[in-house]
Amino acid sequence: MVFRKSLTRELTVTSIGVFLVLFAILLTTQTINMLGRAAQGRVANEAVAALIGFWALGFFPVLLILTIFITVMVVLGRAWRDHEMAVWFSSGMSLTRWIAPVLRFTLPFTLLIIIGTSFIGPWAQYRSKEYAQNLKQREEISALAPGVFKEAQGGKRIYFIESYSPDDGASRNLFVQSIEKDEVSTIFAEQGKLSVNDKGVRELVLENGHRYIGEAGSGEFEIGQFQRYSVRMGESPRLIEPSSDSETRSTLELFAGHTAADRAELAWRLSMPLSSLILALLAIPLAYYNPRSGHAYNLVMALGAYLLYQNGLWLLRDWIAHDKISSSLGILPIHLLMLGIALGLIWYRNRPTGFVTAAWNARRQQNRTKTRA
Secondary structure, eight states, rough: HHHHHHHHHHHHHHHHHHHHHHHHHHHHHHHHHHHHHHHTSSOOOOGGHHHHHHHHHHHHHHHHHHHHHHHHHHHHHHHHTTHHHHHHHOOOOOGGGGGHHHHHHHHHHHHHHHHHHIIIIHHHHHHHHHHHHHHHHHHHTTTOOTTOOOEEEETTEEEEEEETTTTOHHHHHHEEEEEEETTTEEEEEEEEEEEEEETTEEEEEEEEEEEEEEEEEEOOOEEEEEEEEEEEEEEEOOOGGGGGGGGGGGGGHHOOOOOOHHHHHHHHHHHHHHHHHHHHHHHHTTOOOOOOOOOOOHHHHHHHHHHHHHHHHHHHHHHHTTTTSOOOGGGGHHHHHHHHHHHHHHHHHHHGSHHHHHHHHHHHHHHHHHOOO
């Protein structure tokens, strides 16, 4: 009982530190990435903080899995380095006695992972895509900057205004060019203003100008003059359809889905909590420390095992998504493989107190006695 309480306390304290360090590292990396994309104009400046927040919520289950794996490795590695394991084995205790307290420590994290993959992750994906869509719809409004040519709609529309009056919101000397099906429309207007019509559609209302319409590369153009002309800036904001994206659908909807993308997403969500338990078991034998092998030996083995597991999951998920595997259960082989490796390594490290070693030593002793006789 004292052993279990002490181990649980040490695992809990260590997990808090590991989680905070991992979260700080990943958050810093993602922030730098988002700021770089914002500097390149690929992400709006005002969207950086929100997108980082949505990303953190979506990445929360993976962060918990890493926390479990590293925490068990650190705590049990310390026990090996401080020779506590030697005392443990010399007392006749088995390495398998560590499995129950480690799994008991892992279960609350596994429940959080289930909640994250079933509810928080899809919600964060939904809000992130909705937010990105709304920003995209507002892109043309933010395109109007005095003295700067700005592209919108993937280069199909170009804006330029000479000056802007903040008092009445009117712009002077506007240029708008749009390309649709090899037809070029160029508009010059003396002034214009942004407005929203009765249907909620944003429009750029132009006054006193000319419009030129013609085919690109041809000298034939239609010229028109207008007193008032409206250019639609984009449709009114609307929510994205969650049913159109497997990542934003609930787990219950994925169970009822029939597409390959739904099966792949369901397999991934079910794999997350299962992988947390298997990695916790795998960390028990991988924490073995041998002073003659150096400090990095077990860390290299642990990193290799984690990469093998992660890449195997991604590979099988892609095969399910591309309909090469017809069932979500097709991702189970990699789990069974890693579970077998974990149990095999536990048996291997448990040999000093196992019956195989005891029988082997007894056999050798008998042989020596017969030889002397």
